[in-house]
């Protein structure tokens with residue numbers, strides 16, 4: 569059994585506030601584009617992050633990555649950074665709107681270089697019952 573590829577997806581959760589607001593647009597246009605998501609005080613979500621890693625099935629252990637190391641990476645890079653914070657106050661989102669699309673891309677960029685075994689394949693982000701976002705960037709090697 570040589571070089572058999574498989575995928576593993578781990579789920580992580582954090583709670584955060586945000587406000588959809590584009591600095592270069594007027595207040596009126598912001599209200600039209602983002603509706604109630606533009607309310608000045610923001611609102612919260614219980615985010616679920618799905619991190620998918622692709623790798624070769626290790627013939628001894630039968631897995632494609634080290635889940636403990638992945639959990640540690642996501643905890644330190646993502647969950648501790650955002651949990652119970654206001655995303656608009658994070659340095660990453662000073663000039664970037666805190667949409668699910670941008671958040672999924674940011675999570676990809678933070679994690680892609682840190683996967684010890686295997687490669688990052690995809691980031692999924694559940695924001696609400698009806699909003700699910702995905703991002704797949706360039707692999708780092």
Ligand code: NI
Pocket residue numbers: 586605611612613
């Ligand atoms: Ni929202």
